[in-house]
Amino acid sequence: MRRLNPSLVAGGVIVGVIALMALLSFVWTPYDATLVNPSGRLAMPSWEHWFGTDKFGRDVFSQIMVGSRTTLFVGVVAVGVAAVIGVPLGVLAAMTPRWPSELIMRTNDLMLAFPALLLAIMFGAVFGASTLTAMVAIGIASVPSFARVIRSGALQVMRTEYVLAARAAGRKPFPIAARHVLPNVTSLITVQASVSFAIAVLAEAALSFLGYGTPPPTPSWGRMLQESQEFLFSAPRLAVFPGIAIAVAVLGFNLLGDGLRDRFDPKLEDRR
Amino acid sequence: MPESPTPAAAVQVIDVVRDYPRPRTSLLRPAPVVHALRGVSLEVKQGERFGIVGESGCGKSTLLRLIAALDRPTSGQILVEGNEITDLPERRLRFLRENLQLVFQDPMSSLDPRMRVRDIIAEPLVVQGHPASRERVLELLDAVGLSSDAGDRYPHQFSGGQRQRISIARALAPRPRILIADEPVSALDVSVRAQVLNLISDLVDELNLTLIFVSHDLSVVKHVCDRVAVMNAGQIVETGPTGDVYAAPQHPYTQRLVSAIPTLERALSGATTADLLAKGETA
Numbered sequence: 001m002r003r004l005n006p007s008l009v010a011g012g013v014i015v016g017v018i019a020l021m022a023l024l025s026f027v028w029t030p031y032d033a034t035l036v037n038p039s040g041r042l043a044m045p046s047w048e049h050w051f052g053t054d055k056f057g058r059d060v061f062s063q064i065m066v067g068s069r070t071t072l073f074v075g076v077v078a079v080g081v082a083a084v085i086g087v088p089l090g091v092l093a094a095m096t097p098r099w100p101s102e103l104i105m106r107t108n109d110l111m112l113a114f115p116a117l118l119l120a121i122m123f124g125a126v127f128g129a130s131t132l133t134a135m136v137a138i139g140i141a142s143v144p145s146f147a148r149v150i151r152s153g154a155l156q157v158m159r160t161e162y163v164l165a166a167r168a169a170g171r172k173p174f175p176i177a178a179r180h181v182l183p184n185v186t187s188l189i190t191v192q193a194s195v196s197f198a199i200a201v202l203a204e205a206a207l208s209f210l211g212y213g214t215p216p217p218t219p220s221w222g223r224m225l226q227e228s229q230e231f232l233f234s235a236p237r238l239a240v241f242p243g244i245a246i247a248v249a250v251l252g253f254n255l256l257g258d259g260l261r262d263r264f265d266p267k268l269e270d271r272r
Numbered sequence: 273m274p275e276s277p278t279p280a281a282a283v284q285v286i287d288v289v290r291d292y293p294r295p296r297t298s299l300l301r302p303a304p305v306v307h308a309l310r311g312v313s314l315e316v317k318q319g320e321r322f323g324i325v326g327e328s329g330c331g332k333s334t335l336l337r338l339i340a341a342l343d344r345p346t347s348g349q350i351l352v353e354g355n356e357i358t359d360l361p362e363r364r365l366r367f368l369r370e371n372l373q374l375v376f377q378d379p380m381s382s383l384d385p386r387m388r389v390r391d392i393i394a395e396p397l398v399v400q401g402h403p404a405s406r407e408r409v410l411e412l413l414d415a416v417g418l419s420s421d422a423g424d425r426y427p428h429q430f431s432g433g434q435r436q437r438i439s440i441a442r443a444l445a446p447r448p449r450i451l452i453a454d455e456p457v458s459a460l461d462v463s464v465r466a467q468v469l470n471l472i473s474d475l476v477d478e479l480n481l482t483l484i485f486v487s488h489d490l491s492v493v494k495h496v497c498d499r500v501a502v503m504n505a506g507q508i509v510e511t512g513p514t515g516d517v518y519a520a521p522q523h524p525y526t527q528r529l530v531s532a533i534p535t536l537e538r539a540l541s542g543a544t545t546a547d548l549l550a551k552g553e554t555a
Contacts, residue, residue: 161382165442168340169396170369172362183386 008259011194014252022068029066031059034217044237051241054227060238063219064245070220071201071249074135074213078200079193081139086146087189091177093147094154105151108144116141116199117206124212134213138203142196149192153185187264194257198250205246221246281351282450282482283316283339288348290334308334310506311348318449321476321483323497323514325490325529331506332486336454339484340374341365352450370400373443375472377455379435383427389413389438390423396446412441416471433464440472450482457492469496491533494518502526 036056045052051060093104120137127133157163157180166176207213208222216223221242228238290309297304309331316322326332337343338350341357349358352368373396376382383392393409410420416437427435436456443451453472457465473496476483487493493500493514500517502510502525509523521527 161376161378162384164337164342165374165376165382165439166384166395166399167342168369168372168374169442169446170366170399171395175399179387180384184384 005259005262007255011252011256011259015256018068021065022072025065029062031062067219067221070214074204075197075200077135078138079196082142082146086143087150089147090150091154093151108147112144120207129212131214134207138200153188154181157181157184191260198253201249281315282318284351285314286349288312288345291346307506321497323493323500324486325493326503330503370446371448372450373448375439375443375453375456378459379432393442416441432460436468452484454486
């Protein structure tokens, strides 16, 4: 029996709970997350409202639940965009001769140097603030790190004797990429996806906080944080709950990424 | 293009040079060059078992890669079964990919860990458009002494010796006429070396193959090959029938190699490594 590593378990549990919460929110929330109730504004946490209510009397717990959908949705699409562009670029950079490879990687470095949040704000300014622009912008900003990691993994695979053997059998470069390189970098892709997910969650919160992310009334953790600003001294709990939600989600995906990395580390292979 | 003197030669290497550029160390000076092969010529006849010996880094593996057209020479010519392969593009190398197969040194890294053994063995068949039937894979597994259920498993479920058998089965799949073995037993436990060597030897006989066998171990080559070439620092220093080279080495490097082989008499007479080296030096 293989030893379970603590990061993997903790990360898995946190991510699992968030995913369950998001799924549950489709069928049940304590209150309608967007229901305005003027008579019950800024209520303290109680049995009726577990996390209290905000300035419009909306139930904070329900909003956190529905907000997790936005967070996961943005994460999935952003990581998807990053992987779909970044993985082929990385493999291509590893398999092409020197000059095309250098061109891809130096362009990549250029993008890596460009601040991700600035890119997202530019996108928001040009295409209008929406969840979609936020997702795509975060995704594009995550492409370079994907391409780097996958390139280094693919380079290692290209040096193996089984790739040499495949060439000696007459395999062409594209089938080699599909049949040998990609299957052998899947563990790297998984790890990188998890780490990028954490970054995407944080970026979405930051964008919504700045007003470039999810527009109202769709609940989003980042915007909840922003709306809580004016009550920071009178009702700090309004900032605390979404803040904790964001921090826990980021922690969860980072732990999961770390755990997966340890799990797939070839140096620990004999432990499996 | 010079007319090939013996059209029957399986592999002919004519004055091949392979230089590798190293990364530049200075902006002003040209990049340094490693001379992996410095003018190598050899000829392997059809059906011959040809050995290449030499220490690590002497260019043996580079030579094999050039013969298999996995790398291109800096200058010189390589002919396989009378066809010049030196400047052929990959798409015109089909005859080579079908007729020449390799077995690599490290059975850990020469089998894709993510593929089932069945798919590994069938890969050359699938790539070359032959029917990769289940029967053919079973036949190959049987030929190398593995059980028929081995095809459903993954490489990490096998021992080193078994993996090398899988490599051999895969190499034989497209019914090649030339088999190249690059140190096929040096990564294996001593206890299974003889088995794998005998397997290669038997299959080469049975299937009437031309074998090019590379090793740093002269005693292994003596066991398998008819003729041997001794390589040192990117050059072939001596070629001849294995028995002759072994019994009466001509070149000082070969003499050192031969005298370094541990034998029972030397061990009994109390010779040490220092003695062996001294003897090699003066001989």
